[in-house]
Amino acid sequence: xxxxxxxxxxxxxxxxxxxxxxxxxxxxxxxxxxxxxxxxxxxxxxxxxxxxxxxxxxxxxxxxxxxxxxxxxxxxxxxxxxxxxxxxxxxxxxxxxxxxxxxxxxxxxxxxxxxxxxxxxxxxxxxxxxxxxxxxxxxxxxxxxxxxxxxxxxxxxxxxxxxxxxxxxxxxxxxxxxxxxxxxxxxxxxxx
Amino acid sequence: xxxxxxxxxxxxxxxxxxxxxxxxxxxxxxxxxxxxxxxxxxxxxxxxxxxxxxxxxxxxxxxxxxxxxxxxxxxxxxxxxxxxxxxxxxxxxxxxxxxxxxxxxxxxxxxxxxxxxxxxxxxxxxxxxxxxxxxxxxxxxxxxxxxxxxxxxxxxxxxxxxxxxxxxxxxxxxxxxxxxxxxxxxxxxxxxxxxxxxxxxxxxxxxxxxxxxxxxxxxxxxxxxxxxxxxxxxxxxxxxxxxxxxxxxxxxxxxxxxxxxxxxx
Numbered sequence: 001x002x003x004x005x006x007x008x009x010x011x012x013x014x015x016x017x018x019x020x021x022x023x024x025x026x027x028x029x030x031x032x033x034x035x036x037x038x039x040x041x042x043x044x045x046x047x048x049x050x051x052x053x054x055x056x057x058x059x060x061x062x063x064x065x066x067x068x069x070x071x072x073x074x075x076x077x078x079x080x081x082x083x084x085x086x087x088x089x090x091x092x093x094x095x096x097x098x099x100x101x102x103x104x105x106x107x108x109x110x111x112x113x114x115x116x117x118x119x120x121x122x123x124x125x126x127x128x129x130x131x132x133x134x135x136x137x138x139x140x141x142x143x144x145x146x147x148x149x150x151x152x153x154x155x156x157x158x159x160x161x162x163x164x165x166x167x168x169x170x171x172x173x174x175x176x177x178x179x180x181x182x183x184x185x186x187x188x189x190x191x192x
Numbered sequence: 193x194x195x196x197x198x199x200x201x202x203x204x205x206x207x208x209x210x211x212x213x214x215x216x217x218x219x220x221x222x223x224x225x226x227x228x229x230x231x232x233x234x235x236x237x238x239x240x241x242x243x244x245x246x247x248x249x250x251x252x253x254x255x256x257x258x259x260x261x262x263x264x265x266x267x268x269x270x271x272x273x274x275x276x277x278x279x280x281x282x283x284x285x286x287x288x289x290x291x292x293x294x295x296x297x298x299x300x301x302x303x304x305x306x307x308x309x310x311x312x313x314x315x316x317x318x319x320x321x322x323x324x325x326x327x328x329x330x331x332x333x334x335x336x337x338x339x340x341x342x343x344x345x346x347x348x349x350x351x352x353x354x355x356x357x358x359x360x361x362x363x364x365x366x367x368x369x370x371x372x373x374x375x376x377x378x379x380x381x382x383x384x385x386x387x388x389x390x391x392x393x394x395x396x397x398x399x400x401x402x403x404x405x406x407x408x409x410x411x412x413x414x415x416x417x418x419x420x421x422x423x424x425x426x427x428x429x430x431x432x433x434x435x436x437x438x439x440x441x442x443x444x445x446x447x448x449x450x451x452x453x454x455x456x457x
Contacts, residue, residue, distance in 0.1 A: 008260075045285075063202070066445060067198060067202060068201055069195075069202055071201065072199055072202065075203065076202075076206060077202070079203075079207065079210060080206070080210070081211075083210035083211075083213060083214060084216075086214055087213060087214060087217050090217045090218060090221050090222055091217065091221055093222075093223050094221045094222070094223050105365075173440055
């Protein structure tokens with residue numbers, strides 16, 4: 001059990017996908033202006049990451065590895081993840097409309113998000129077995145949510161502050177993201 | 193060579209499987225959307241102004257399609273859009289109001305209206321109005337800090353010489369400015385009504401004269417010089433009745449402060 005705790009700790013804090021590995025920067029900057037949209041995006045990312053890593057693990061070990069076609073990994077993973085997200089979207093819309101509305105536009109948006117692909121590739125690279133893969137992906141999604149929540153909170157405050165003209169908008173957001181990333185460096189060496 | 197063939201075969205097979213899965217899912221799991229929603233959305237003005245009371249044009253279209261919203265809810269679209277939506281929904285729609293346009297009932301610009309003190313705070317009318325009742329000498333007039341211009345989805349309002357002015361060629365008549373104005377200076381009027389009263393002050397004439405040279409003093413010259421019922425003076429302020437055709441060019445000429453005038457002049 002402690003093994004999973006260390007895995008989760010590493011993925012959420014020390015090896016945070018956004019702030020340490022710099023994956024998923026686009027949504028990190030794009031939907032972080034309001035906490036509400038940030039939470040919607042985070043929920044969708046956690047959901048898709050967990051699901052995608054489960055499916056790609058099966059594809060990797062049952063299809064790609066036996067056929068010795070590891071070179072096609074990226075291509076196949078994108079294909080599988082994109083299909084999977086579309087399938088889930090169709091199914092959710094029919095079976096769980098409230099969840100569909102909550103995840104909304106974010107679900108198709110992250111089909112080819114690099115952090116989703118990243119977690120699938122990292123699972124293979126680190127040689128995780130199935131439960132570890134899923135646990136790692138879920139933790140990575142929580143880490144993404146944490147980073148996005150912190151950053152959205154910061155940006156909501158910046159929006160009310162009065163930065164110098166040259167820094168307004170994305171400039172001050174990028175500076176803030178850099179400082180936040182440095183703060184997260186403090187976690188490296190812990191667990192990860 | 194085998195590697196390439198394997199790769200092609202694998203990717204091809206996976207593509208087919210994924211495509212088939214999606215097609216089957218769409219066929220058996222898909223939700224059939226009401227085709228009218230898409231058509232209504234196209235017919236709407238697309239301004240997403242929210243004056244229908246829904247979050248946006250798409251939300252309003254969905255509400256119309258399931259029968260919870262009226263077909264004539266789109267304010268910027270007016271009667272034309274309402275009849276188009278009615279045709280899609282298969283219901284009768286007749287009449288409807290003629291298109292509206294926003295009008296700032298104030299002519300007290302920098303040249304004619306006084307300021308009681310220099311306001312240096314936030315450039316927002318509600319904030320300015322909160323400081324000792326506003327810096328403008330007139331307690332009813334346009335403060336000119338652009339709260340209406342800031343909320344206008346069509347960018348139709350500009351501040352000229354200290355008061356807000358509506359560009360009628362851009363105005364979509366959504367009424368966002370009416371809600372934003374803390375002094376209720378902006379109102380929606382029929383687009384065809386060209387002669388309007390450029391004043392919002394209900395103070396007695398003597399008081400108006402002290403703070404604005406263009407304010408309505410309630411002298412009734414317009415009432416006397418127009419057909420009956422066209423102009424009314426109520427609470428020291430003239431009102432044009434937009435429901436009757438305007439017949440009072442003499443009244444416009446006789447207005448001593450020129451607050452009753454044509455917007456085109």
